[in-house]
Amino acid sequence: MFDFIIVGGGLAGVTFAHTLERYGRSFCLISDRSQAASLVAAGAYNPVVLKRFTPIWMATEQIHCLHDFYGGVEAKLGTQLLHPMAVLRRFASVEEQNNWFAASDKPVLSEYLSGELVGKVSPYVPAPFGFGQVLHTGRMDVKRYLSLSLQRWGSEGVYHPYRFQYEALSVGKGSVSYKGVEARHIVFCEGCGVSANPFFKALPMAPCKGELLTFCAPELSVEVILKGDGVIYPEGGDCYKIGATYNRDDLSDTITEAGREELIERLKKLITCGYTITAHEAGIRPTVIDRRPLVGHHPVYDNVWILNGLGTRGVLGAPYLAEVLYGAVFEGEAVAREMDIGRFAKRIL
Numbered sequence: 001m002f003d004f005i006i007v008g009g010g011l012a013g014v015t016f017a018h019t020l021e022r023y024g025r026s027f028c029l030i031s032d033r034s035q036a037a038s039l040v041a042a043g044a045y046n047p048v049v050l051k052r053f054t055p056i057w058m059a060t061e062q063i064h065c066l067h068d069f070y071g072g073v074e075a076k077l078g079t080q081l082l083h084p085m086a087v088l089r090r091f092a093s094v095e096e097q098n099n100w101f102a103a104s105d106k107p108v109l110s111e112y113l114s115g116e117l118v119g120k121v122s123p124y125v126p127a128p129f130g131f132g133q134v135l136h137t138g139r140m141d142v143k144r145y146l147s148l149s150l151q152r153w154g155s156e157g158v159y160h161p162y163r164f165q166y167e168a169l170s171v172g173k174g175s176v177s178y179k180g181v182e183a184r185h186i187v188f189c190e191g192c193g194v195s196a197n198p199f200f201k202a203l204p205m206a207p208c209k210g211e212l213l214t215f216c217a218p219e220l221s222v223e224v225i226l227k228g229d230g231v232i233y234p235e236g237g238d239c240y241k242i243g244a245t246y247n248r249d250d251l252s253d254t255i256t257e258a259g260r261e262e263l264i265e266r267l268k269k270l271i272t273c274g275y276t277i278t279a280h281e282a283g284i285r286p287t288v289i290d291r292r293p294l295v296g297h298h299p300v301y302d303n304v305w306i307l308n309g310l311g312t313r314g315v316l317g318a319p320y321l322a323e324v325l326y327g328a329v330f331e332g333e334a335v336a337r338e339m340d341i342g343r344f345a346k347r348i349l
Contacts, residue, residue, distance in 0.1 A: 001175065001182045002026045007164045008189030009033045011041075011142065012307045014149045015318040016189060018073055019326050028181055029153060032163045041283065042212060042233045042241050043142040045316040046087050048112050048134050050227055053103035055112060056313060057292070057338070062320045063136050069319035070140065077148050084138035088118055090228040090270075091129035100132040112136060122222050124273035137225065139233055140315045166198050171301050185329060187305040191286035192251075199298050200306050202347040204289040207251055210312075211259035212243035213267070214279035220271060230266030239278070242267045255280045287311040293321050296328065296341040299348055305329065306341060 004020060006013045009031030020027045045066060047059040056062070070082050091097045097117070104113035118131040153159035169186070170177040176186045192207045194200050218238045226232040233241040245259045260280055267275065288294060288309040298304040307325050310317050327333035337343060 001184065002028050003184050004028075005030065005176060005178055005181060005183040005186040006189060007031065007186065008191065008193070009146065009150055009159070009161075010189065010191055011146075011314040011318045012191070012310055012321070013187075013189035014146055015069070016187060016307055016322040016325060017153070018069070018076075018149065019319075019322040022072060023326065023330070025330070027158060028183065029150075029159045030162065030164050030178075031150075031159075032161060041142050041314065042231070042243055043140040043315050044087070044137070044225055044231070044233055045140065045313070046134055046137045046225075047316070048109070050087075050089050050134070053099060053109065053113070055108055056316075058320065059112070062316050065319040065323055066316055069323075070145075073145070073149075077152070079144065079148065081141050081145050082138060083140070085234065086224040087134040087137040088121060088131035088224050088226055089134065090125075090127050090131050090226065092228075093129060097129055097132075104132075121224060121226070122220060122271075124217075124220055124271050125222065125226060126272060139225065142315065166196075171304060174303065176303060185303045185305060187307055187325070189307045191308065191310075192284045194286070194306070194308055199301070199304055200294075200308075200341075200348065203294060203306075203308075203341065203344055204347065205309070206248070206287050206289045208285045208287050209247040209250055209252070209282060210244035210285055211247075211255060211263065211280065211282045212241050213260065213263045213277055214239060214241050214281075215267070215275045215277050216240075217271065217273055217275040219273040220275075226270060228266075229269045230263065232267075232270055242270075251284055253282050253284055255282045285311055290343075293317065293339045294341050294344075295321055295325050295339045296335050299342070299345045 003025040004027040006017055006027050006029040017027050017029050047056055047063055049056055074081050103109050104115045112135050114133040114135060118133050150159050168179050176183050188197055216238045223234055230242055242263050245262055286308055294306050294309040328335050
């Protein structure tokens, strides 16, 4: 009997599987990856909301977990996944400079915002007012993380790449059963696919579509994440991503000409060198109406769990949230109300 059946092969499911493995627990992971918005994520991690110069929710805890967790996974998989690099926020005016320096003096932000002005980073990135640098930032190779993890577990016989069928699940006291597979618990990490889940479909998701472009710009030659009207993420070599759009009306995972044009306009505002668009991708972010994650067990079935709602900061949040879920299941630790699905219990019942 497994400790867990995990449904979902995106950041949430794969990260929880690694967490279980880290503590010597067993699992079986099922996913056809149809809801893996993680596959088109840029993979950046950044502890600051740069529109408002405020730290993200639980920033210190998430940053601490990030390096410890992914470092362990890198050692296990024998590859580099994390790529620390600066995030530079381009200032549009002297007023923005002043607001940045005022924010960097606050105790809650001094650890994350550098108090030193950064000048030119490339002749092709106009910045008359310079940049502010965010600390403890970088990007993670999400596709590599997911593919290598699932490939390894597939070879071990604990990853099954097919669609989960809810009607085949039997939930009993102290165990669950699915097509002959027995486990003590099951956790749903389906992203926006939760809308079809009979246990949790009433949760107030507020999904948001995002589109990204990949482009090549040999002259650009920058190794930092650039934030202005849009964000440029280095991919290695001469390749970069520009993103991302936000669309709550069109929730298909298809790319659009409108999204492409919006991103090209942002790119033109950030750089002045030539470029070639090489890819256009779209995904649906699993965000929640109150912008907090969903962690906990069903109000009726205490062995049916959920880990969802990672939103736009999944790379940073996933290790911390997986640790919280592990503590709740195996150590009896309380889940903070801000992320506990108990806050929506009336909707589920």
